[in-house]
Amino acid sequence: MNYSEMKPSEVRKLIREGKITGPTSGMCAGYAQANLVILPKDLAYEFLLFTQRNPKSCPILEVSDVGSRNLKYIAEDADIARDIPKYRVYEDGILTGEYTSIEHLWRDDFVSFFIGCSFSFESELLEAGVPVRHIEESCNVPMFVTNIECEPAGIFNGKMVVSMRPIPNNQVVKSVMVTGSMPRVHGAPIHIGDPSVIGISNINKPDFGDCVKIKEGEVPVFWACGVTPQSVVMNVKPKIVITHSPGHMLITDTKNIDLKF
Amino acid sequence: MNYSEMKPSEVRKLIREGKITGPTSGMCAGYAQANLVILPKDLAYEFLLFTQRNPKSCPILEVSDVGSRNLKYIAEDADIARDIPKYRVYEDGILTGEYTSIEHLWRDDFVSFFIGCSFSFESELLEAGVPVRHIEESCNVPMFVTNIECEPAGIFNGKMVVSMRPIPNNQVVKSVMVTGSMPRVHGAPIHIGDPSVIGISNINKPDFGDCVKIKEGEVPVFWACGVTPQSVVMNVKPKIVITHSPGHMLITDTKNIDLKF
Incomplete structure (x- = not known):
């Protein structure tokens, strides 16, 4: 399969079905990929403010609604709990698991932050x-x-x-x-x-x-x-935080060229 | 007095002392002025997210720490409760007062949003x-x-x-x-x-x-x-919201030219 030439929605479907579990580098040429940080709502305000104060390190592409597994702007049909090839779960600052889906861990108070990537x-x-x-x-x-x-x-x-x-x-x-x-x-x-x-x-x-x-x-x-x-969040050792596994990003529907405007 | 040629900190001092109570247009040439929206903490997360999703209408210059009357980035020695020539207080969506200081109304749960101005x-x-x-x-x-x-x-x-x-x-x-x-x-x-x-x-x-x-x-x-x-906040009719009175802005220490980077 030539993932480089495929549409983001097609590749996300393969990821959702567990057919892709590796790094996303090089997939869907021309489309932006995003880092993920999922935090409980009670930490979301201070983290959002942190991103506002540090836009060069933390350029936000989208913040989900509280508890929502959907996105509205960067990937319309995506499932936040399944569309990333590999997730990392940290509890009290310790890596407690790597998963290809986090459906079983989903909580109604989760807020997902998608951050631009180099x-x-x-x-x-x-x-x-x-x-x-x-x-x-x-x-x-x-x-x-x-x-x-x-x-x-x-x-x-x-x-x-x-x-x-x-x-x-x-x-x-x-x-x-x-x-x-x-x-x-x-x-x-x-x-x-x-x-x-x-x-x-x-x-x-x-x-x-x-x-x-x-x-x-x-x-x-x-x-x-x-x-x-990610490193700033880990400093704080939250009870729970979920991120993408390095290199295993969300492939968005946003073209790189649209990030110029 | 030629306010156009004065430093922002000097004009803010005159405002704080009640010596300037009028519009700030034309004061401190070359320095940015800012719109103000003060909301209680329980509305701050959703409002900050609103500004993140609507950056062209709501370009944030600074968000204060919760309860703080100080600023860290755009105006170092400012007092948020006194350095704007005229404030408007809205309760349940109704304008209930205009004040040259809001010291007597200050609350520990207030968050101040300063928004870029044309x-x-x-x-x-x-x-x-x-x-x-x-x-x-x-x-x-x-x-x-x-x-x-x-x-x-x-x-x-x-x-x-x-x-x-x-x-x-x-x-x-x-x-x-x-x-x-x-x-x-x-x-x-x-x-x-x-x-x-x-x-x-x-x-x-x-x-x-x-x-x-x-x-x-x-x-x-x-x-x-x-x-x-401001109009979006008014739609919601919060129990309390405080804004600047139109044209009566915060004069910041940030030069217009620095808003390009």
Whole structure:
């Protein structure tokens, strides 16, 4: 099957039926994919406020209605409890299970937050002729915990996590312009160059993901990363929080190009 | 006193001391002014979600912490209960008072929403040589209730309110580009041209504000308006809601130019 050419609704159906349980990278070319954080209603206000105060790390694509397993804007026929290939359940901050469906765990007070993902701007970078190293090397993007404090909101606080892509000197400006035009998927970089400025001591030892080669004539460029909200939620150790498993995203009906407006 | 040349903190001090009680238009040139909606905490989540779903009508500049009279981002030394020249208090949907201070009404469960205002993009339009008719005519901008449904959130729903500015044909594109670069103060227009398309039957009879002249060779251009969230809140008739009195805004320390990033 060529999942890259299929429609999002078709792939979501295969996921719902348990026929796809792996990572979604490369599926449904041109369509945005989304990170997921599900929290009980009593934490939803402070988390929504956190996303409002930290839009570069937490660009919200949609927040569900309380208790609803449906979406209204980014994926019309989706079932939030079944349309992600793999979910992670954390209780009191501890990973207690990975599931391909969370129907049996669903609660009427759950609120689902869908957050923009860098897959969208990477496809724009490639389109613009800017290389994306971890795609070339078929590994995960390197991610680092910085010394940049997120703006706190209620109980939520923590450091910003960034992803790093090495960019050739003569394409750094282009990479700022291309990603800056997509604020709903992290937007422009938060830092260009010397990693120590944002508290990164060893560029070859990412905190998450894989190390990638920085070639001569390339500059490390750092973008706010969707791992930030997950790491901030985990700090708080809520009684229950459900997320997607890394790389196993919701495939939305929203085209990347529509995230520019 | 030339309030136009003064610093925001200086003018806020005069307002706090009761020395300024009138409209803030034209004060502190170059700095953004903000609309205010204060709601009790039990309505804050659904209202914040409403603003998230309707960013063009409700571009949030800052949400206060619960019960706090201070701001952290847009006006550091401000007192939310005293730094607006005139407040309006509505109980069960009825205007029950206008005050120059709401200290005596303050409650520990109040949440304050500060929303971007078109003053910011009008100053950019003027800078770019685009005429702003209601400023030329020294009256209020014409505003219309449209047939465009806002995206509902919980109990909050209603039609979008827009403001209209007549723009010369050869400057329409420029006016889109200039305001489109400022998404935190309503951003690009929501409609250009024929008013009936968005449910406006008589362009010379605005629902709020004043009628302005549309000259030959000019097109009416419509922007989402900060009156939308106020009108949506009023629909719900909350037990209590406090807003600024029209034209009596919070003067922030945020420069208009910083709303572009």
